[in-house]
Amino acid sequence: MSTRVRYAPSPTGNQHIGGVRTALINYLFARSSGGTFILRLEDTDRTRYSDEYVKNLYDTFQWLGFYWDEGPDIGGPSAPYIQSERFAIYKEYAEKLVAMDKAYYCFCDEDRLGKLREEQSLAKTGDQGYDRHCRNLGRDEVAAGIAAGRNHVIRLKIPMEGKTVFHDRLLGTIEWKNEDISPDPVLLKSDGFPTYHLANVVDDHLMGITQVMRAQEWIPSAPLHRIMYDAFGWEMPELCHLPMVLGQDGHKLSKRHGATAVNEFRKAGYLPEALINYIAHLGCSFEEGRDLFTLGEMEKLFRLEKLNKAPAIFDYQKLEWFNGQYIRLKSDLELAALVKPFLVEAGLRAVDDAVADALDLQAMPLVKERLKLLSEAPGVMAYLYGKPALPAAEEFIPKKLDLGAAIAMLEENLVLVRLVDFSDIPAAEERFKARSVEIDAKLGNLLMPLRVAVTGSRVSPPLFESIRILGN
RNA sequence: GGCUCCUUCGUCUAGUGGCCUAGGACACCUGGCUUUCAUCCAGGUAAUCGUGGGUUCGACUCCCACAGGAGUCACCA
Numbered sequence: 001m002s003t004r005v006r007y008a009p010s011p012t013g014n015q016h017i018g019g020v021r022t023a024l025i026n027y028l029f030a031r032s033s034g035g036t037f038i039l040r041l042e043d044t045d046r047t048r049y050s051d052e053y054v055k056n057l058y059d060t061f062q063w064l065g066f067y068w069d070e071g072p073d074i075g076g077p078s079a080p081y082i083q084s085e086r087f088a089i090y091k092e093y094a095e096k097l098v099a100m101d102k103a104y105y106c107f108c109d110e111d112r113l114g115k116l117r118e119e120q121s122l123a124k125t126g127d128q129g130y131d132r133h134c135r136n137l138g139r140d141e142v143a144a145g146i147a148a149g150r151n152h153v154i155r156l157k158i159p160m161e162g163k164t165v166f167h168d169r170l171l172g173t174i175e176w177k178n179e180d181i182s183p184d185p186v187l188l189k190s191d192g193f194p195t196y197h198l199a200n201v202v203d204d205h206l207m208g209i210t211q212v213m214r215a216q217e218w219i220p221s222a223p224l225h226r227i228m229y230d231a232f233g234w235e236m237p238e239l240c241h242l243p244m245v246l247g248q249d250g251h252k253l254s255k256r257h258g259a260t261a262v263n264e265f266r267k268a269g270y271l272p273e274a275l276i277n278y279i280a281h282l283g284c285s286f287e288e289g290r291d292l293f294t295l296g297e298m299e300k301l302f303r304l305e306k307l308n309k310a311p312a313i314f315d316y317q318k319l320e321w322f323n324g325q326y327i328r329l330k331s332d333l334e335l336a337a338l339v340k341p342f343l344v345e346a347g348l349r350a351v352d353d354a355v356a357d358a359l360d361l362q363a364m365p366l367v368k369e370r371l372k373l374l375s376e377a378p379g380v381m382a383y384l385y386g387k388p389a390l391p392a393a394e395e396f397i398p399k400k401l402d403l404g405a406a407i408a409m410l411e412e413n414l415v416l417v418r419l420v421d422f423s424d425i426p427a428a429e430e431r432f433k434a435r436s437v438e439i440d441a442k443l444g445n446l447l448m449p450l451r452v453a454v455t456g457s458r459v460s461p462p463l464f465e466s467i468r469i470l471g472n
Numbered sequence: 473g474g475c476u477c478c479u480u481c482g483u484c485u486a487g488u489g490g491c492c493u494a495g496g497a498c499a500c501c502u503g504g505c506u507u508u509c510a511u512c513c514a515g516g517u518a519a520u521c522g523u524g525g526g527u528u529c530g531a532c533u534c535c536c537a538c539a540g541g542a543g544u545c546a547c548c549a
Contacts, residue, residue: 010549045548110547117546129545153547171477180475182545189547196549219476220544243478250541281484281497288486291497308485311542315483318498328511369511380510 003035003210007068008200011041012048014261015060017314018215018245018253021279025242025307026213027066028280031299035210039071040203041082044193060262064272066295078207083199090194093202093232094154094187102231103187105142106134106155129183130155154188156197156228164223169211169240170307176223185224197221201228209237216241216311217252240304243283244311253314269342269374274323283312292325324372332364339367339377346378348385359384 007023009015030037041057043049061067070076080086097103113130120128135157137145145152159178167173187198194202204212219241229236247257259265265275277293280286285308286293286301293301327335340360343349349356360381367380 008549012549042549048548106547113547151547155547168477174476176475180545186547191547193547195547200549215543216477217543218549221549241477244543246542248483252543278484283484285485289496291484310478312485313483315498318484321498324511366510370509 001210003030003033004038004208005030005035005211005213006038006040006204006207006209008040008042008203009057010045010048010196011043011050011053011057012045013053014056014263016253016260016262017279018260020060020064020262021245021282022213022215022242023061024066024276024280025284025302027068028298028302029211029213029304030069032302036069038076038078038207038209039068039073039081040207041072041084042196042199043082043084044196044199046191046193056263063266064262064276066276083194083203086199086203087192089206090198090202091188091192094194094198097156097187097228097231098154100231101157103154103156104135104137104184105145105152106184106186107137107145107150107152108133109151132184135184151190153186153190155184156187156224156231158182158184158224158227164226166222166226166236166239168219168222169238169304170309171219171241174219174222178223181223181227182220197224197228201225201232204237205229205232205234211240212237213240213242216244240307243308245282246311246313248313250313257314258316267375269376270319270323271326271338271374274319274326277326278319278322282314283308283310292322320372327371327374328368330368332361332368335364335368336360339364339374339381342374342377343381343385346382348378348382356385 005026007019007026009019009023027037029035041054043054058073068074070078070081072081075081083090094103098105108130112133116131134155158181162178164176164178164181165173185197186195188194203209222239222241226236245253247253249257253260259268262275266272273294276295277291277298280293280298280302281291284302285306286298330338336357340349340351340357343356343360344351349360363381363384367377370380371377
């Protein structure tokens with residue numbers, strides 16, 4: 001049987017590192033096993049839903065460059081892939097569960113539930129959860145309640161004793177005492193929408209999902225799902241709970257750790273290849289002694305067994321290194337195109353400017369080796385456009401400049417690096433000013449078109465200027 | 473607090489009983505190349521494999537206990 005896996009995000013926020021990593025691992029698993037990767041939109045939370053997030057989802061994955069085989073935008077045999085369009089299905093299955101006495105109608109309102117919570121916290125007996133008040137309502141009472149139009153939900157009957165066992169591909173066998181499972185979770189909300197638990201289980205079954213791979217934070221809902229599969233008499237997909245991604249402080253990665261949304265990384269000048277490679281490498285190894293892998297390589301090399309059980313801390317520094325590596329792998333032409341939007345954004349050049357295009361392209365060999373992020377390009381290339389370099393990030397001690405030698409090299413059409421530190425060499429300031437015109441003139445004469453690029457975004461403009469001229 | 477999961481350099485990892493006096497990568501330090509910076513190359517610092525017990529001729533690798541960390545306890549997913 002061929003494998004079918006899915007990424008099932010909820011459009012209640014922009015796609016972030018954690019979600020994308022789950023998607024990537026599902027994708028790699030599908031590819032490595034000749035299976036199918038499916039996208040399913042779990043948009044059952046109407047209060048947090050936004051179209052904007054759906055758009056962000058598509059944008060993100062188009063940018064990242066790995067895509068699903070079946071999904072809302074491209075269709076497939078299990079359509080529709082949007083849960084709000086499968087509305088009726090869930091109601092049907094929830095009621096089926098009630099008919100089988102595996103679930104029940106509950107008329108408790110927010111008021112009662114709130115009070116219950118208060119009492120429980122006062123009693124300090126620990127969180128007991130729902131008190132199963134409506135679990136044993138008579139047939140007549142239920143009928144009357146519904147007839148009266150009272151708000152109601154459908155809750156799952158969690159067995160009061162015994163235990164629930166499930167197997168995790170990565171973690172092994174996990175046992176839960178039924179009394180420790182959240183008492184009687186809601187399956188169908190009072191607005192008629194399913195909760196995650198119902199929709200997730202029903203869809204995974206209906207869509208023929210064979211492996212469920214999701215973050216470890218979902219472990220506590222696994223026993224509950226097991227109970228539902230059993231109640232329906234369905235075979236449960238194989239479970240595999242993925243290690244989580246943590247911030248520097250060891251807590252679940254979130255906004256306060258810095259950039260977490262993929263579009264933020266994109267704006268900051270990260271390459272999708274670098275992000276994908278780094279994320280995949282986090283908590284997983286592909287081949288001994290190597291860190292850099294293309295998507296295609298990972299598709300072939302991926303094995304679930306190589307996943308780590310322990311959570312991993314997201315290291316922005318190492319990601320930057322990956323990014324620098326991938327930037328250096330780009331051809332000049334590719335990189336120039338990649339960098340262009342950042343230059344335009346910085347106001348250095350216009351979008352349509354053939355001369356600027358040529359200039360950029362010629363500067364690439366120099367720019368390429370000193371970029372970790374595409375967003376650093378404007379700082380590095382500012383001089384090319386007659387603007388001062390960006391402020392210094394750090395200082396360094398320059399060596400003494402020999403203008404005569406510099407000009408000599410220029411004339412030989414060699415790579416020239418000129419460094420001027422006015423504070424260190426007081427006399428140089430005067431000399432430089434006096435001869436800068438001469439230098440510029442020689443530049444013009446020698447090299448057409450000009451091949452000039454500022455080197456070193458860390459050079460402070462008032463103190464240093466650094467120009468490098470490329471030879472042919 | 474209950475329950476569950478996890479535990480090799482600061483970080484990401486290799487490692488499935490002897491090849492480990494623990495290997496690689498990021499970061500950091502030193503040197504080389506480059507009249508600067510960056511890139512690149514070479515080298516270095518860094519884990520008594522969370523702690524304590526076992527099992528075994530032999531344990532990072534198997535078992536147990538403890539400790540620490542994390543996750544989760546909604547009509548959110």
